[in-house]
Amino acid sequence: MPVGMPIPVHASGAPRAAETPPARQAAQAFEAMLVQQLLRTMRATVPSAEGPSYQRDLYFEMFDEAIAEQISKGEGIGLAQTFEAAFGGESGAGETVHRSAPQSLAPASAPAGIPLPGGAARIQRAAGEMIAPGSSTHWGRDGALGPQDLRSEIETPVQGGAARFNVLDARGYEGYYKCNLFAFEVARRAGYAVPVIPRGRGWGFPGADAVARDAADGGVRGGWAHVATGASASALDRSIREEGRGYMLAGSAPGEAMGHMAVVERVHRVEYGPDGAMRRIVFDGWETSRRGARHLVDRTWNFVGNPGGTNQRNGFDRIEIMELLAPAAGGAAEVSLGTAQRPSLLDSSPDTRRPNPVAEVER
Secondary structure (H helix, E strand, O other), X not given: OOOOOOOOOOOOOOOOOOOOOHHHHHHHHHHHHHHHHHHHHHHHOOOOOOOOOHHHHHHHHHHHHHHHHHHHHOXXXXXXXXXXXXXXXXXXXXXXXXXXXXXXXXXXXXXXXXXXXXXXXXXXHHHHXXXXXXXXXXHOOOOOOOOOOOOOOOEEEEOOEEEEEOOOOOOOOOOOXXXXXXHHHHHHHOOOOEEEEEOOOOEXXXXXXXXXXXXXXXXXXXXXXXXXXXXXXXXXXXXXXXXOOOEEEEEEOOOOOOOEEEEEEEEEEXXXXXXXXXXXXXXXXXXXXXXXXXXXXXXXXXXXXXXXXXXXXEEEOEEEEEEEXXXXXXXXXXXXXXXXXXXXXXXXXXXXXXXXXXXXXXX
């Protein structure tokens, strides 16, 4: 497919049946083996008044094996989750656990407006770097981000100081949902262009509702991405796997409800309504909720009144998918959507370092 050409729209792909990940299967089998050994050892400590019996020993061996298998398939005794984490799978909370220490990404290099190679792999690396064990909860609503979590160097001189991009200006402290911060930071660390907007003080990322509604007309301000809504699941997934493109989801919610954002590494199913609006998408990817950042498989987003699916999220009034693009040649990753007027919160007095978690929430 030529670079920059729209992805063709045709029938949606079929949904994929949920499967137990290989790492989880191996972890459960290993736990079952250890539980069976534990039962065997415990039974050996109980003396038998009937003397040795091959038939009885065989029966108890089979009984212990069956019990151990059933225990491991449920919550188990906690070993399977530990083994799965060691195997590089998912923890019981659903977040991906990485065995090795995160490494910095190599500098991105691609002409302006051209997707970078290996999009899904770059997104995986960036997300893994950001939610290494022990840090995933930083991205939850009640978590507090640090300078290492949002690391942009953007700065604009203004009267009274400088308008910078930092965790305070981006509303990265307690009381704020951080799905947009996580999605855009993953994209930036993966080498893609991202939009920034002036906040009350300093710079920050736009919220999920603003992004979804901006993309409603088929384009986004600043041209930091291409709107791919309307493409089929097979076309989107093929472009990720075969052409190395990266994608981001934004959903807006009606009324007082708040929208959501995610980065995508696979697309399984997309459904559109008669008006061409997305009504459902099933994907693998990364997002953050109140609990923190996590990796999800067969994640389902739905239009209002269109429930269904695994890990469903029902209630969006608009869902848009956007193809991420490389920054302009020699330029910064951030694409400005406005002009900051006031100095950064880091230049302000200590009593302003934690914004009101209710005021001007944009997500």
